[in-house]
Amino acid sequence: GQNIDQPTEMTATEGAIVQINCTYQTSGFNGLFWYQQHAGEAPTFLSYNVLDGLEEKGRFSSFLSRSKGYSYLLLKELQMKDSASYLCAVRDNYGQNFVFGPGTRLSVLP
């Protein structure tokens, strides 16, 4: 079966660092994606990992361990505009489909 877990909600302070975890059990794996979604808006692509390790993109980094079925998204120097939901998604072996986690709602406080 397909199962992706993320914490439901997180809170952090402006300027701080926050790590959002994602664990997955899927029938196949061909990449893990992170999306940001502001309330009522479309998800937008943040990062992509297909090999183990850390991918860095400005204030955002994403890590993957395929053997552990685990990824995290790291957000540095938090800003108020980072308040949003963060969705973890796995693409299956054949690149056919994306399976989405429930999302983590992040609130950044002043």
Added chain:
Amino acid sequence: DADVTQTPRNRITKTGKRIMLECSQTKGHDRMYWYRQDPGLGLQLIYYSFDVKDINKGEISDGYSVSRQAQAKFSLSLESAIPNQTALYFCATSDGTETQYFGPGTRLLVL
């Protein structure tokens, strides 16, 4: 102009009515998807299509149908709308090698 567009952006309808949500894309992608999102939940796949002649059911296809009229157009129909189909609907496209690109969403309310 947006690469993926959806019409309408908002729709209110009554139980039992048939409605259609439309999606168009200018990215030239073969793959198109329809998702629904309920408050506080992730995206659930309704249907997907990998080319004009290919239609596949997703995890929650009951009560929905789709039509791929052209590479650029993928429409979702609710044959007889019911209140628990009230949700935010997203269309997405992909070329299969990279991420998906989402439309702005259609907010549907079924009374």
